[in-house]
Amino acid sequence: MAKNGGRGRIRVFFAEVEGDDETIQEGLQAINVAANKIFQSTPTKIVKVLPASATPIDEDELLEELEDEDEALAPPNVAMNSKPKKSSYKPPIMSIVKDLNLRPEGELSFRDFYAQKKPNTQEQAVTVAVYYLRRVLELDKITPEHVFTCFKDVGRKTPKNMPQTVRDTAKNKGWVDTSERGNIKITNHGENMVDHDLPASNGKTDS
Template structure:
């Protein structure tokens, strides 16, 4: 019988084997059978585990007989992880796929931007001299609401007006309209297809925009 050595764990390979003798009583036949069993057990080869255990103890002697070699499974998770992009990884700004945020907007036909007896849209926009996208959107909505008397104005109407006035269309017109409402409070709407100017927006158009500094 093999016994582990719990002594020195300095890394030097040592082993201790203790042999026990057994006393058997019985008739001749039973004694002979017992002796055959012990001799057979003693003749079995042993295998020494050469690797030191994780707990720092010395290897033990193991019986080689009836040991079934089991092939360790291949770790597939690591290989799969190489093919997958981490969920929390982010691509650098500007390297993603380009998307046209205005793809769903179409020009609105039959809008009269040159009404009789009033300034044309182009003349109005030139007079107000809007400086940025927020001001461009406000001026276009104001003109369509106050001069053209449109009862419903949406992003497609704004895009059509900006094209008529020769002004560049914001890359994400709907978001620009939302920014006018949120950051300036010049517009108000629950449905983005029904945009109206606020008192603040009207005051800015009528009393501040287009004034010479």
């Protein structure tokens, strides 16, 4: 290397190596060591050794080729930077039980019973409905759709997921029993709440 007036010059010599594979490999290693000493301060670049008869490859083409190889090695059915899918669960669609008579002859209608008890919370309304269906109408099987029909009869806003609301009432309050699949039962605790705590004097009961 020679310097002249603040400018530099560098001359790179390429060596030609002949011999068997072992000799060529040793020669390439020696050239690599020498080149690293000269260009140790330069940014690292991708180098691909090609046979002497091969056509020189453009660097951009080489990068694209390496990227294609990386994609080929990626696990199948796995998208890069893919976002987790949102849950596709939708609450069941409730239907009115058409043969459910909520105005039985000789008995208090559900609408009048509901007006007497004045339930405030969804849990209270669920319990009042189950109580009426079990103790007044004496139904053997009560489903979430029966409770849904009761809500519709009195014009109460129905929850988005009626089965889950019934389960929450059983879990959080213990007023109903959902242990038997497809059949809701009133518990002793729930009967006491409807018989003695409703309507609540303060407008709400959590007992």
